[in-house]
Amino acid sequence: MKAEVITIGSELLLGTRPETNSLFLVDELGRLGIQVRWKTVVGDEEEDIAEALKCALQRNELVITTGGLGSTLDDLTRRIVAKVTHRRLVLKEDLLAKMPKGYEKQALLPARAQVLKNPVGTVPGFMMEVGECHLVVLPGIPYEMKRIFTDSVKGLLQKLVRGARPFHIQVIRTFGLTEAQANEALIETLKDLTGESSEQCLGLVAGPTGVDIYLRGCFGPLTREISILERFKASLRKRLGEAIYSEEGRDMEEVVGFLLKKRGLKLAVAESCTGGLIGHRLTNIPGSSAYFERGVVCYSDQSKVELLGVLREMIARFGAVSAQVASALAKGVRGLAKTDLGLGVTGIAGPGGGTPSKPVGLVHMALAYGAETWCESFQFRGDRGGLKLSFSQAGLDLVRRHLLHL
Amino acid sequence: MKAEVITIGSELLLGTRPETNSLFLVDELGRLGIQVRWKTVVGDEEEDIAEALKCALQRNELVITTGGLGSTLDDLTRRIVAKVTHRRLVLKEDLLAKMPKGYEKQALLPARAQVLKNPVGTVPGFMMEVGECHLVVLPGIPYEMKRIFTDSVKGLLQKLVRGARPFHIQVIRTFGLTEAQANEALIETLKDLTGESSEQCLGLVAGPTGVDIYLRGCFGPLTREISILERFKASLRKRLGEAIYSEEGRDMEEVVGFLLKKRGLKLAVAESCTGGLIGHRLTNIPGSSAYFERGVVCYSDQSKVELLGVLREMIARFGAVSAQVASALAKGVRGLAKTDLGLGVTGIAGPGGGTPSKPVGLVHMALAYGAETWCESFQFRGDRGGLKLSFSQAGLDLVRRHLLHL
16 A cells, blocks of 8 residues: 655745654554655645645555644645545534634535544544545644544554554664665675565665664564564674664663663763763663763863863863863763763864864763773764764763673 | 755655755755745655656756665665656766775766765765756765755756745744744734735744744845834734744754853853753854853752752752752852853653652753842643753743843
8 A cells, every 4th residue: 555644834844843743654654554655745835735635646545644724824725635636625514513613614524524533622634535545634733633543543544454564664773884884784684685575674874873774674473574584683783793782773872771770880971072962862761860870061171170180281281172081081070970980072063173183073082980991082074963963972882882891 | 946855765754753854955945035845755665766756847947856876775866867857877987086986886977967066975966957847966964965055056056046036934933932822922913914915924833942933034125025024023022022032043042152142151050850951952052162161960869969069958858859959059050160150950851750749841940140049940741852852941041031131
């Protein structure tokens, strides 16, 4: 069953924030065995919505739209759906009776459409058959859209796709590899499995947190496919080793948290260039107080000296961004917090502040544990936001790799 | 000029992370006077990409694609573009000469395509004319895509749309209002401007950082439209007052940074529940070292006591999440850092840890300045991630509102 999600709303086209309704729908449809092939975002222009709808109805067996269903000026969807599908709009008396004043328009539905009740808002959705295609029309407010989908749409779709093969996406996450290295491992792995289906491999994405490899995993009784997927993962594991930090798409902070908890160790962090991002990421995980004791955002030299005991002469001689200072930060914060581990990170996030010998993207980090301190440095590329993310990822990965061997 | 952005990559369809490349392009194209009418996301399936491309080339004068251009397995774009546009792929000798080993495929371009140099990566983009439509093909890595767009595409498009009416989206950002309150102000404002075009109003979006109101602003000689927009904004300002923190779509941390810099004041932050997010946000702004001195992520009670001088008895009596502790954190970090201002934030981000009297979503915050300390508390709704964001926003807003009156 080919499927498309159309999200409607001018604010979704405006370039300021990502659209999230479709993420929910893509995930839910996958669990029903329905693969979304296209997502289309369109503004509140009558002509443009009609065009998107026509295109989608032609190439799919299922189209779900969200947005443009309320009673405000820019809500056009129901009228355009009626026009494109050549149906009249019919006033549903039973809906009208329950509609608050000012919302009467919401009781209008295309002829022969099935009402999808909205238990948490005033505007109902609807579903109809258009030739070979099932069209589901939902409101745009995420909370209401999700509820209608879960309460009504899911069950209806389940009947339509009986026997379909539910799937989910598995993300193998790596750090410390170039895209080319990850790709080579992927190619070798595909060679290993010659003769088997290569459908499991969906590709890879490189970003500030590393390279992610996307696999398509099947649930259910398809043991053959499951075993292919497992062999796929085993082959990748053999090639990439510890560069893989999660085989379940988890974030680095969750993996580090899990390892710290398992080993009963506590961590404190001294962050300069990352400005609090490492602490923020660690505390995104519920229960992180079990292993994250404190953080110091030592943005000024003064704070490095006062709170963490970095020597002024050291900063003067080697610079605030140096392996020496990173090491002193790690030891300093560990001593201050009396934790098992101390992580220190100092780098240049840019856009200014770089020099030929210390360019933007350079980061030094150190991990103190017992009498030992491990130092590492990286040179990343990216803008300020991307660099801060890469720095934080490298810092957390330093902790992870050492925890693996403790 | 009708325009569409197509983003290519199975990972973008997978429901795990929002796609952000198109946000950049929509914004940049707007500034050139080009309105993006559709955004399409498609996976790495040959048939599906071809279908999306055909559809887009028919209905637009400009199509920009991102993704699927590298040399990995799933990079199909160049081949499909050639097929759909009936061109041969030609090996560009000058590109090949500069290509690292293993990346040779990236020197293949459709005949008569114009190379778009990539100064920060190996894969070039390209631009070509397909009938009445200009097709721009860019890589998917955001950093590289943005750089190629800025260096090469922008200038070429500027020539194509000479005389177009550049517009930009103005986002009026507010904090502390409900969606209903913001909507009411919007409706009243629209009434004020009766008889004028209401095209300027694109709607509002509520989220963890507050309610944003989207307006469409025109640059250039269209003084009438500019004056409508200005009157629109003046009317909103009259109704919403200081709840508006930016009329230019800026983030709260940028506004706070600007005010601190303007007044020559320094800030230090003690964060408990936000775990470093406030420091992270403040340091997202280049040059923040001018006003952000340090942060303490006092996640454990021990760290609150040791570093910030919070009394153990106070925590025992009022709890770590209390106005008293927030106030002590603010004063403590101000004293520790010897800054003008100290901000303290303590709350319950959940999902666990809530009680009937202190539910998840409760946050206490305090700002110390001179001999004074201002305390505020909020009760937010949302998941852990959303709550941390709301808490950080409320903390920064407390600083902002006090800076306005200093």
